Amino acid sequence: MIIIDREKSYFDRLRKYKIMLDDTCIGTICSDEKMSFEIPEGNHTIYMKIDWCRSNKINFYMKENSTIKFECGNNIHSSWRGFICFVYISILRTKYLYINIKQFN
Numbered sequence: 041m042i043i044i045d046r047e048k049s050y051f052d053r054l055r056k057y058k059i060m061l062d063d064t065c066i067g068t069i070c071s072d073e074k075m076s077f078e079i080p081e082g083n084h085t086i087y088m089k090i091d092w093c094r095s096n097k098i099n100f101y102m103k104e105n106s107t108i109k110f111e112c113g114n115n116i117h118s119s120w121r122g123f124i125c126f127v128y129i130s131i132l133r134t135k136y137l138y139i140n141i142k143q144f145n
Contacts, residue, residue, distance in 0.1 A: 047113035093136035
């Protein structure tokens, strides 16, 4: 099972992020929401997507009867939001969002 926890954030708070597993959308997640999914054993790639922007990609191996927890959110945490947002959506599109492994079980 994978569990994804999205941070509570003012920026993008009304937007849903697509949860992409092996380049297929398996669901969406709102601000301050936690989602869980049963996925098969094996190698997988996970990332988050919104419009034409996305997060980093994480490759992982899912073992049978194990749980991996991820945290995700938006990389814009500054008072320069207007300028930084433009840079992220135009130049750093693959870094606009983030996803990190929080815990293996």
